[in-house]
Amino acid sequence: MLFSKKEYQDRLKKTQHSMQEKGLELLISQDTNNINYLTGYDAWSFYYAQCVIVHVNLEEPLCFVRAQDAGGAYIKTYLKKENIIVYDEKYIHTWPMHPYDSLVSLIKERKWDKLNIGVEMDSHYFTAYSYEKLKKGLPNANITDSERLINWVRFLKSEAEINLMKGAAKISENAMKVAMESINPGIRQCDAVAEIQRALFRGTPEIGGEYASIAVLLPTGKGTSASHLTATDEKFVNGEATVVELSGVNKRYHCPIARTVHLGKPEQKKIDAMKATNEALNEGISAAKPGNTADDVAQKFWGVLDKYNIKKESRTGYSIGIGYPPDWGEHTLNISKDDKTILKPNACFHMIAVMQFGDWGVEASESVRITDKGSELFCNFPKDLHIK
Amino acid sequence: MLFSKKEYQDRLKKTQHSMQEKGLELLISQDTNNINYLTGYDAWSFYYAQCVIVHVNLEEPLCFVRAQDAGGAYIKTYLKKENIIVYDEKYIHTWPMHPYDSLVSLIKERKWDKLNIGVEMDSHYFTAYSYEKLKKGLPNANITDSERLINWVRFLKSEAEINLMKGAAKISENAMKVAMESINPGIRQCDAVAEIQRALFRGTPEIGGEYASIAVLLPTGKGTSASHLTATDEKFVNGEATVVELSGVNKRYHCPIARTVHLGKPEQKKIDAMKATNEALNEGISAAKPGNTADDVAQKFWGVLDKYNIKKESRTGYSIGIGYPPDWGEHTLNISKDDKTILKPNACFHMIAVMQFGDWGVEASESVRITDKGSELFCNFPKDLHIK
Numbered sequence: 001m002l003f004s005k006k007e008y009q010d011r012l013k014k015t016q017h018s019m020q021e022k023g024l025e026l027l028i029s030q031d032t033n034n035i036n037y038l039t040g041y042d043a044w045s046f047y048y049a050q051c052v053i054v055h056v057n058l059e060e061p062l063c064f065v066r067a068q069d070a071g072g073a074y075i076k077t078y079l080k081k082e083n084i085i086v087y088d089e090k091y092i093h094t095w096p097m098h099p100y101d102s103l104v105s106l107i108k109e110r111k112w113d114k115l116n117i118g119v120e121m122d123s124h125y126f127t128a129y130s131y132e133k134l135k136k137g138l139p140n141a142n143i144t145d146s147e148r149l150i151n152w153v154r155f156l157k158s159e160a161e162i163n164l165m166k167g168a169a170k171i172s173e174n175a176m177k178v179a180m181e182s183i184n185p186g187i188r189q190c191d192a193v194a195e196i197q198r199a200l201f202r203g204t205p206e207i208g209g210e211y212a213s214i215a216v217l218l219p220t221g222k223g224t225s226a227s228h229l230t231a232t233d234e235k236f237v238n239g240e241a242t243v244v245e246l247s248g249v250n251k252r253y254h255c256p257i258a259r260t261v262h263l264g265k266p267e268q269k270k271i272d273a274m275k276a277t278n279e280a281l282n283e284g285i286s287a288a289k290p291g292n293t294a295d296d297v298a299q300k301f302w303g304v305l306d307k308y309n310i311k312k313e314s315r316t317g318y319s320i321g322i323g324y325p326p327d328w329g330e331h332t333l334n335i336s337k338d339d340k341t342i343l344k345p346n347a348c349f350h351m352i353a354v355m356q357f358g359d360w361g362v363e364a365s366e367s368v369r370i371t372d373k374g375s376e377l378f379c380n381f382p383k384d385l386h387i388k
Numbered sequence: 389m390l391f392s393k394k395e396y397q398d399r400l401k402k403t404q405h406s407m408q409e410k411g412l413e414l415l416i417s418q419d420t421n422n423i424n425y426l427t428g429y430d431a432w433s434f435y436y437a438q439c440v441i442v443h444v445n446l447e448e449p450l451c452f453v454r455a456q457d458a459g460g461a462y463i464k465t466y467l468k469k470e471n472i473i474v475y476d477e478k479y480i481h482t483w484p485m486h487p488y489d490s491l492v493s494l495i496k497e498r499k500w501d502k503l504n505i506g507v508e509m510d511s512h513y514f515t516a517y518s519y520e521k522l523k524k525g526l527p528n529a530n531i532t533d534s535e536r537l538i539n540w541v542r543f544l545k546s547e548a549e550i551n552l553m554k555g556a557a558k559i560s561e562n563a564m565k566v567a568m569e570s571i572n573p574g575i576r577q578c579d580a581v582a583e584i585q586r587a588l589f590r591g592t593p594e595i596g597g598e599y600a601s602i603a604v605l606l607p608t609g610k611g612t613s614a615s616h617l618t619a620t621d622e623k624f625v626n627g628e629a630t631v632v633e634l635s636g637v638n639k640r641y642h643c644p645i646a647r648t649v650h651l652g653k654p655e656q657k658k659i660d661a662m663k664a665t666n667e668a669l670n671e672g673i674s675a676a677k678p679g680n681t682a683d684d685v686a687q688k689f690w691g692v693l694d695k696y697n698i699k700k701e702s703r704t705g706y707s708i709g710i711g712y713p714p715d716w717g718e719h720t721l722n723i724s725k726d727d728k729t730i731l732k733p734n735a736c737f738h739m740i741a742v743m744q745f746g747d748w749g750v751e752a753s754e755s756v757r758i759t760d761k762g763s764e765l766f767c768n769f770p771k772d773l774h775i776k
Contacts, residue, residue, distance in 0.1 A: 043614065073614075121520065122518070208576050227457070
């Protein structure tokens with residue numbers, strides 16, 4: 001078991017407390033991260049229906065998985081065997097049959113079909129089809145959007161979680177160092193990623209790495225104007241910049257980092273943009289402390305950009321912790337103006353400045369932890385434009 | 389452009405033809421694979437709303453992406469700039485605002501809000517929230533499930549696609565060879581995956597590798613009873629089996645392969661199970677030819693299992709091609725009894741036998757292409773239990 005039973009029980013109690021506040025008696029979460037958080041379940045089975053089911057009064061949640069994954073649930077969760085609910089293989093991609101037919105039957109058997117049931121309407125993998133199955137199968141239930149209830153329980157980390165993230169940060173540093181060494185003119189992008197991936201999985205002698213919830217992002221040249229491009233088998237070109245965004249992963253906990261490397265002498269505009277970006281990041285992070293809001297951090301960040309007359313429309317950060325594909329963001333706090341979320345100790349976020357200027361761009365980021373009096377960075381790696 | 393403009397146009401025409409058959413005038417597809425198939429778009433931006441929009445009469449589809457990804461869409465798609473529709477950054481994770489608010493506005497502006505509109509109800513990332521936004525925002529539209537309309541257009545590959553898959557298969561072979569070399573007693577699982585990942589990205593001198601849509605699956609020891617477990621930092625143990633399932637990727641096209649390796653002398657039951665599994669796979673594949681159905685292949689496969697009195701509940705294959713996380717299956721053909729899909733030349737599927745026996749298991753697979761008269765395997769790699 002990765003965490004103590006007490007820690008899992010605390011997570012459940014906080015979730016049930018939030019459910020009571022929202023008037024929910026049953027909560028169905030298809031969010032892979034939330035399933036992991038509440039049960040310990042960890043497998044690449046999220047490509048079809050599975051969920052954690054929380055009853056407001058029960059001492060354990062239920063983990064609902066397909067038959068082929070029952071063995072994984074017995075190994076990975078802390079739950080009693082009776083709380084792992086297995087659905088039949090006949091439901092896998094055999095529409096109009098669907099795993100949620102089996103879920104509806106389960107809810108009826110337990111006589112939960114007249115309860116106030118929360119579902120995570122906009123969470124990854126909670127498809128419109130699953131929702132319709134529940135609505136049609138449970139006409140007497142009151143089904144509402146629980147929004148990001150469990151995500152918000154995840155917002156403040158325990159010391160055990162912080163320690164895992166510190167381990168992930170060490171892996172991120174190692175991998176970024178390898179990235180900076182591997183990106184050279186005439187080298188294929190994929191060959192640089194090969195070395196980065198190797199570093200991400202080797203981790204440290206004490207901590208092994210895992211697959212990240214986002215692939216290594218590696219926009220290069222004109223691609224630096226687009227933040228989510230991945231490596232191809234084309235070669236790096238002298239005179240061009242490359243953005244590297246990656247994350248070490250330790251027991252599913254992430255600590256992402258982004259840096260920009262330039263091959264050959266950069267134009268002055270890129271040097272200036274990188275300097276302004278880093279000044280804005282540092283200024284924003286200086287406002288990251290308990291009692292301040294996400295907006296306070298954003299105001300400081302955009303204050304610097306305004307000084308340099310730089311426009312940026314997108315948010316500049318989001319909460320982090322557990323991650324499964326396709327995202328390592330927690331979908332709670334955003335570092336943007338008007339986000340009035342109050343920062344508290346052990347809130348953790350990825351403060352990332354994606355700066356796009358037509359057909360070029362630069363990026364840098366820090367993973368930040370709110371401490372008792374201020375904040376600290378998870379990674380120790382220079383943010384300057386890395387020129388080689 | 390990865391494919392000729394004619395190939396993209398053919399794909400669109402086939403899609404529009406299917407739409408006409410189903411009585412659909414507009415199709416909204418959030419499926420990452422379908423977006424790539426119809427536009428060429430390729431970026432890790434699928435963690436929030438994006439889609440391809442097909443009007444039954446227009447000469448190009450629309451690609452709907454967030455502002456931050458506009459640059460990526462200009463670079464990666466074959467579309468005219470006017471057909472790349474960019475939504476504002478203010479919609480990113482700022483509920484109750486949502487990118488589909490912007491999509492609704494677009495559909496109204498184009499006066500498409502009274503059409504018969506198809507949506508892919510059970511596709512990855514098409515959340516219940518997105519669906520509700522469409523239903524509430526377009527009360528005069530007739531919104532129905534298009535099911536896997538575009539997925540079925542993808543079912544039969546072009547020669548260009550087959551060539552890409554053959555390249556992916558070479559990468560799969562290389563990586564599986566590295567896996568067999570790297571898995572040894574006392575080695576951490578993550579360190580073996582580090583070498584496998586390196587091989588997957590290095591690819592061949594001619595073809596660079598990409599991230600796969602499923603992480604390297606590496607259940608070991610008791611974990612072989614569960615098919616979707618990934619590597620940890622624990623060490624391989626002498627006397628235990630490890631299943632390796634991976635895929636080389638070439639321009640998003642996959643050719644998966646699964647093999648089982650055993651460290652030290654295996655028990656006879658594992659040797660016997662592996663032999664029966666491979667006999668069943670070979671017998672099933674012998675029935676894979678144009679005119680036969682998926683059921684014909686399945687009957688042959690289960691015929692062998694019955695002979696050995698082995699039970700297996702799960703399907704034993706599925707269609708493959710383009711893949712994005714979380715899946716490399718196409719969600720069309722299943723190799724299972726009662727799937728009456730007729731095999732035709734250039735249908736491609738992953739024939740995989742996941743064999744679970746309580747607290748242990750074995751696996752093997754082949755990626756198969758239907759040819760004019762029969763079938764051929766993409767990978768050339770022995771399926772025997774690899775004992776070392």
